[in-house]
Amino acid sequence: MMKRRQFLAAVGGSMVCWHSPNLLAMPIKRPKLVWVMLRGAMDSLHAVLPVADPSLMDHRRGLLKTVKGQATPLERGFALHPSLKTFAELYRQKQLLAVVATSSGANTRSHFRAQDIVESGYNQADADSGWLNRAVEAYQGESLAVAHSLPISLRGKHASQTWYPDHFMESSEDLYNRLKYLYDGDEQLLNSLINGLETQAQLGNMANDKRQQKFANLALSCGKLMQAENGPDCSMLELDGWDTHQRQVYRLDKQFTELDKGLAALRQGLGEQWDNTAVIIATEFGRTVAENGTGGTDHGTASALFLAGGAVRGGRVYGQWPGLKKAQLFEGRDLMPTSDNRQWISALLKQHWQLNDVQLNTVFPQISPMQINLIR
Amino acid sequence: MVTTHAQLAVIAVNRFGLGARPGELVQAAKDPQLWLKNQMVSPQFDPQLADTKTAFEQFSAHRKIRGQQKKIAKAQVQSMILEPSTVDQSTSMQVMKKNKTMAGGQTRYAKLMRQTQKNLLMSGLWESIETTQPFSMRLLDFFSNHFSVSTSTAQLKVVAPLLEREAIAPYLFGHFEDMLIAVIKHPAMLMYLDNTRSTGPHSKAGRYNKKRGINENLAREIFELHTLGVDGGYHIGDIQELAKALTGWSVSYPADQQQEGFVFRENLHEPGTRIILAKRYRHEDQRQVEAILKSLARHPSTAKFLSYKLASHFISDQPAPTLVAAMATRWQDTNGNLSAVMTTLIEHKGSWQPERQKFKTPREFMVSTLRSIGLEQKSARGFLTGLVYHLTEMGQAPFSAGSPAGYSTYAEDWSGSDALIKRIDWVNRLVAVSPKSLLSAVDLAQQLFADDISERTLKVLKGAETARQAYTLLFMSPEFQRR
Structure with a gap:
């Protein structure tokens, strides 16, 4: 890191770069943040099953056939998909919580538009300014994107690194x-x-x-990079493949397993730093409550959000449940949102990184943080 | 700033074309606009390559054998469970032998399909590298990405690369509506966006089997990505209506009928008149969708959306509004005649500003590099047989955007630190294996950019440690990375 700073000093002030004047004075253990974006709209009703809702079976009998009875019970009548084994373990250890019926604030069912909005954190997408960039700038930290090119979440004034494994010679x-x-x-x-x-x-x-580009390997490397001395304070991982219009049962089994292994690998890579880490796992929107004609679900509205990590006060399921009766659905087809992802992330930034209200308002303008203790 | 004739030629070959092959700049310099207009004919492809028919034959043979294998394996297991005593040595030997032959069969077809895919992808790249119509190949790339399909299933691996050849190239300089209809009808699109089994609830099949239903995926992407664009002024009801009209648009396997490719399955089709964007479509067969697609292709939002996308692909991440407006007007005046729209693009002064405003995508970078050295496919050995793999490493595997929106062409998506390092490494390896009798990098720079190259870059090229290093520096120079 010093080498880089010296170089930056040598080339002068021509670049926007991170400079943390207090670096030497900082405590060794800094709270870490990992932002995991699930691209393609994860079906939250297949991940956090509202098993106590009497209408669930009316909507998706076929989708639930193989899951029934195997899901891990959570509080308030919810249950976790059986493939989310690490999630279940962390929940038991009170290091994971779920928020149900939460939306990204994106008022669209277009993946691309909605992902841009989620990443920018504004009500209208701004491809040049990401919420995590603004947050890490306020925090005066350093950031890393595990990607070929910088995703919108980390674009902006603050300079972020990208990294992706490579097979070419040096x-x-x-x-x-x-x-x-x-x-x-x-x-x-x-x-x-x-x-x-x-x-x-x-x-x-x-x-x-580790030459394979599997999600678990990326997550492992990401964790290792973060726990290194002066490693980044936050990072972003992405996992796509959630757009399950067809054969959802089979595909989500695979997707959940991949995500679950990724979370386990991230914890392994972070080592002791796991205790200072909060992981946010979110998607751009949910999917239709009812199963479609091809064994899948179509684009919907509210979804779920996960917070995990040693720093998280877990073992809970948050979020007001809107119900699944036809009249309770958004536009008669989607899960009704009862909160906004950004309210939860904002609360997390406030408690985990001690951002103040002025700073939070630059990250998510006009979003008030949830008044719930999410961090230990 | 006065733009010289030579500079216009540099813009023509780099911004509109795919980068100069040896001698190309001199040709273009005679009349840069005419040089572009003369290229406006559909590109031709190697007739030896597989078409949809071949791809389907290979896949059906593969599927048939796999089905038989599964059946035999099941029978074998069942007979052993039910009546273990009756299975004597010779029967089980027979079953095992048959299984082995079948397994050989599957390997053979699976291998054949892999080979077909590889041939298609490689020839796609080499056609761009060797073409004498780089402008039309760039336009083909644009539409291939506009109608992006990914090789997400075994069958799409061989069918997806055929979409641009069979449904896009023939209409490249015709009317957009004809291309649109051909694309939506092509098995690659119908399979990729899940339309083949979409079933109208009031169709024959839908009434018989209540579990089957409509899949909105294709209809949604037609509005959002292919025609009007996400802000084009349509509603979810329009998507649902188009999805209903599209029921029955399916794919026929040789196993089903004596034909391959598109088939209209009346028993899946939702009967009735459809209302889309306040217009009624009465036909009861495939002409219903054709009529809908025609009006969508001519819609003012489509004219605007496609004009903006074309201008931002060819000219700049932020194209001049006057350029986009001129193209959109031409689109509406000609009912989406692509020749006319591209002529407007060529003739508009907003397309010729001297500043290089587009950062090359990995594919553009790779193709322009290989064009500039004047390589030919037959000379390619070793390293160069891995081009498809290299593109995958650089994040732009052919037909694998993984999203129907296709790959981005914006600088911020390709100019990241990791992407840049990969380009350096690739060029380094390319230069290390290239034939020795190359021009000096300074001469090559002259051939690519005439005098449109900075003092600094020239200085760096002249001061390079080795001839090979000079090449790497040239290909990594700001002049070469942008167009």
């Missing part, structure tokens, strides 16, 4: 120096080059050991 030091000279005056290319080289150096041989 280029030589001399060439890099020449490229730096070549890019002088071209901020976009110079920034990318310097950040890329930094991540490569920081990672050392880790990328070579």
Whole structure:
């Protein structure tokens, strides 16, 4: 990290870069945040099953056939899908909580539009400013995106790194120096080059050991990067494949297993830092309450949100339950939202990172944080 | 700033084309606009390559054998459970032998399909690298991405790459509505967006089996991604109506009938008149959807959405509003005649600003690099046989966007730190294995950019440690990374 700072100092103030003047004075254990975005709209009713709701079976008898009786009971008449084993374990250890019937605030059933809105954290999508970027800027921390290119969540004033495992051989030091000279005056290319080289150096041989790009491996590497000395304070992971219009039972079994293994790997990678970590797992919107004609579900409205980690006060299911009777559904087809994801994330930022109300208002304007203790 | 004739040629070959092949800049310099207009004919493909018929034959053979295998395995297990005593040595030997032959069969077809896919993907890349109509190939790439299909199932692995050849290329300079209809009818799109089994509740099949129902996926993406765009002024009711009209648009396997590809299954089709965007469509057969698609293709929102997308693909992440407006007007005046719209794009002064405003996608970067060295497929060995894999590494595997929205063409999605490092590594390896008798990097730069290259870049190229390093620096230069 010092090397990078020296270099940044050498090239002068031409770049926006992180500078944490208090770095040396900071305590060793800083609260960590991991943002996991599930792209494609996860069916929350298949993840956190409202088994006590008498209307559930009317809507999705076929979808629930294989799950019935195997789900892990949670409080308030909910149950976890059986493939979410680590989730269940963490729930028992009071390190995981679920929020039901929560929406992303995106008033659209378009994946792409909704994901942009979720990532920007505004009511209207702004592709140049992400909520996590604004949060980490207020926190004066450092951030990492496990992705080829910077996702919207981490775009903005604060400079973030991207990292993704790579199979190509390394280029030589001399060439890099020449490229730096070549890019002088071209901020976009110079920034990318310097950040890329930094991540490569920081990672050392880790990328070579784990060449597979499976989610669990990405999560493991992400955890390792975060727990390293002066590792980033927050990071973002993405998992797609949730758009289950067809064959949902089979596909979600696979998806949940992959997500579950990822969470376990993240915990493993973080090691002791897991105790200081809060993981947010969310999706862009929910899916229709009723099963469609092809063994799946279509685009809906409210979904669920998970918070996990050693820092989280878990073992709870939050969120007002709107009910599944036809008259209780949004537009007669979707789960009705009773809260906004951002209210929960805002509360988490307030308690975990001690952001004040002015700072929270820059992260999520006009969103009031939930008055519930989410952090230990 | 005065734009010289040579500069216009540089813009024509790099921004409108796919980067200069040796000698191309000189040709374009005679009359850059005419050079582009002369390319406006549909590209031709290698007739030796597989088509939908071949792909379906391979898949059906594969599926048939797999079905038999499953049946035999099931029978075997059952006979052993029910009557263990009756299974003598010779019967079980027979079953095992048969199983083995079948397994060989599956491997053979699975292998054949992998080969077919590989041939299609590789030739897709090499057609772009070797083409003498780079402008029309870029337009083909645009529409292939606009109608993005991904190889999400075994069958789509061979069928998805055929969409651009069979349904897009023939209409590339015709009317958009004809392309739209051909695309929606193509098995790749019907399978990818789950329409093949979508069943109207009042259709014959729907009344017989209440479990079957409508799948809205294709209808939704037609509105949101293919025609009007997400803000185009349609409602969920329009999507539902189009989804109903689309019931019955399905795919025929050779096992079903004596034909392959599109089939209209009347027994799945939801009967009745459909009302979409306040217009009624009465036909009771496939002409209903065709009529709907025609009006969607001519809709003012479609004209605006597609014009903006085309301009932002070709010219700039933030195209000039006057350019987009001129294209959209032309679209409406000509009922979406793509030749006319592309002519407007070529002739508009907003398309020719000297500043390079588009950051190349990995595919554009790879293709333009290989074009500039003048490589040909037959000379490709070793490293170059892995191009599809390299593109996957760089995050842009062909037909794998994983979303019907396709890949982004915006700078922020491709210029990240990790993406840049991967480009450097790839160029480094390419340069290490390229034939030795290359021009000097400075001469090559001249061939690509005439005088439109910065002092700094020239200085870096001249000062490079080795000829190969100079090449890497040229391909990684800001001039080459953008167009």
